[in-house]
Amino acid sequence: MNIVLFRIDDRCIHGQIIQGWKGLEYQHIVVINDEIAKDKMSKQLQLISVPDGITVYFYNTKEIPDMIRDQAQNTRRTIILVRNVEDALLVVQNGVKVDRLNLGVMSCNSSRTHVVNNAVYVSPEELELLKQIAGMGIRVEAQGVERDTAVKLF
Amino acid sequence: MIGIIVVTHGNMCVELIKTAEMVIGECQNIVAIPFLCHESCEERTLKIEQIISQVNQGDGVVIFTDLMGGNCCNISGMFLKDEKIAILTGVNLPMIINLVNHRNEGSFDDIVANVQKAGIKSIVNLREKIEQ
Numbered sequence: 001m002n003i004v005l006f007r008i009d010d011r012c013i014h015g016q017i018i019q020g021w022k023g024l025e026y027q028h029i030v031v032i033n034d035e036i037a038k039d040k041m042s043k044q045l046q047l048i049s050v051p052d053g054i055t056v057y058f059y060n061t062k063e064i065p066d067m068i069r070d071q072a073q074n075t076r077r078t079i080i081l082v083r084n085v086e087d088a089l090l091v092v093q094n095g096v097k098v099d100r101l102n103l104g105v106m107s108c109n110s111s112r113t114h115v116v117n118n119a120v121y122v123s124p125e126e127l128e129l130l131k132q133i134a135g136m137g138i139r140v141e142a143q144g145v146e147r148d149t150a151v152k153l154f
Numbered sequence: 155m156i157g158i159i160v161v162t163h164g165n166m167c168v169e170l171i172k173t174a175e176m177v178i179g180e181c182q183n184i185v186a187i188p189f190l191c192h193e194s195c196e197e198r199t200l201k202i203e204q205i206i207s208q209v210n211q212g213d214g215v216v217i218f219t220d221l222m223g224g225n226c227c228n229i230s231g232m233f234l235k236d237e238k239i240a241i242l243t244g245v246n247l248p249m250i251i252n253l254v255n256h257r258n259e260g261s262f263d264d265i266v267a268n269v270q271k272a273g274i275k276s277i278v279n280l281r282e283k284i285e286q
Contacts, residue, residue: 011225014225014228015163015221015223019221041231041232041235042232045228045232048223048231049221049223107194108192108194118192119192121192
């Protein structure tokens, strides 16, 4: 797998992915999320802005090993998207190799007391999970789009 | 009366409605929903749901969104299962003005189709237009 971005984003595929990360010249998006994977309408909505030529695959979290098997020989420049820290941890625990985890959009809620930037809020529990990910040699940083300066957490 | 909702990233929707009112006067049954950076998808969905029920008078609701495939569009899209809800992306001022001015003329589907046409027709390269 040729992973150019591994990102946590509440909104999965949206304007920031399509317009804000063009410079990566990605050709392939893998979305890993239980709710989206089981809902046809959600999948259709995720796909509407994706330009021709970019392929998209959806998996639920149980299918991560299948995803790794399916995508192993895929050389296309790939973005992996998850919607939360727990799923990001599952991806790397299953053996997906990345050197960086991008925190794109993690919306504010009452338990997310740690403010990283205007779109990334982290709870104490999530901070621990992110530390765990960082402990696997992965740089954890917040960055909305390419033009933003990355804020390194770990 | 058809209900109108304008959903955009940031306050563009609020200003678009204000600008429309500068041109055609006070508009009724139209609500702006700005999506702010810190809000979750769940909060946004709830907000749209509440405003739909507020503006829905039984004649249908048109939701304008800014960027096709953006979060405003994707979240609004979940309400498409209701046939009397239409979503038009790439909102511009002529679309809002057209809908406010013609919201009682014809069937819901025809009105929506005309608003879409008005939006597309309003984008011209003025030099080409003049030199025609």
